[in-house]
Amino acid sequence: xxxxxxxxxxxxxxxxxxxxxxxxxxxxxxxxxxxxxxxxxxxxxxxxxxxxxxxxxxxxxxxxxxxxxxxxxxxxxxxxxxxxxxxxxxxxxxxxxxxxxxxxxxxxxxxxxx
Amino acid sequence: xxxxxxxxxxxxxxxxxxxxxxxxxxxxxxxxxxxxxxxxxxxxxxxxxxxxxxxxxxxxxxxxxxxxxxxxxxxxxxxxxxxxxxxxxxxxxxxxxxxxxxxxxxxxxxxxxxx
Numbered sequence: 001x002x003x004x005x006x007x008x009x010x011x012x013x014x015x016x017x018x019x020x021x022x023x024x025x026x027x028x029x030x031x032x033x034x035x036x037x038x039x040x041x042x043x044x045x046x047x048x049x050x051x052x053x054x055x056x057x058x059x060x061x062x063x064x065x066x067x068x069x070x071x072x073x074x075x076x077x078x079x080x081x082x083x084x085x086x087x088x089x090x091x092x093x094x095x096x097x098x099x100x101x102x103x104x105x106x107x108x109x110x111x112x113x114x
Numbered sequence: 115x116x117x118x119x120x121x122x123x124x125x126x127x128x129x130x131x132x133x134x135x136x137x138x139x140x141x142x143x144x145x146x147x148x149x150x151x152x153x154x155x156x157x158x159x160x161x162x163x164x165x166x167x168x169x170x171x172x173x174x175x176x177x178x179x180x181x182x183x184x185x186x187x188x189x190x191x192x193x194x195x196x197x198x199x200x201x202x203x204x205x206x207x208x209x210x211x212x213x214x215x216x217x218x219x220x221x222x223x224x225x226x227x228x229x
Contacts, residue, residue: 041218042222043117043221043222043223044205045220046217046219051215066151073135090156090157096214099170100158100162100170101147101159101162102149104149104158106154106155106156107156107157
């Protein structure tokens with residue numbers, strides 16, 4: 001069955017540190033890729049998405065992600081985190097071929113300390 | 115523009131009782147999805163409506179779950195009778211497009227606790 005793996009369940013960083021959250025998926029066909037974020041007490045929000053074209057995509061709040069097809073990966077990065085980035089981050093995949101549902105990873109809880 | 119709304123935000127019920135969750139999608143969005151997150155696990159797809167029709171219900175756990183979307187607007191998800199393992203956060207999402215280019219917008223979720 002298709003699945004999405006997020007390697008880190010909990011990440012703790014100090015402000016200004018760099019962030020990279022791993023995401024790998026198991027599917028050999030065409031995919032759309034997403035990162036969603038859930039800030040404390042808020043709903044899931046779209047951070048960025050990849051459909052086609054440039055594999056380096058930029059999202060809101062200084063986040064970016066790179067699609068590496070050969071590695072089935074879509075890692076999320078931010079060069080310098082802020083306390084306000086404390087949240088849970090979800091990687092999601094939509095398979096090609098007419099499927100609409102999203103397949104999510106288990107999520108990564110990020111805590112940024114001032 | 116109002117986002118996806120869900121009601122109630124929290125529900126605590128006893129095993130064997132019935133609970134109905136409601137989702138109001140963004141106006142004009144034909145696609146409506148239900149997802150569930152059991153504590154500590156990944157968010158899992160339950161089902162997908164296109165207008166009032168069930169497009170994909172492959173994620174529904176069993177026949178204790180019934181989803182409806184009469185008139186193609188809001189949707190309800192009823193759990194009857196509820197079991198302990200039904201506890202979790204139930205998310206609703208909606209979208210306008212289908213296929214490539216589709217972005218799903220999520221509601222705040224309903225936290226269900228079955229005691």
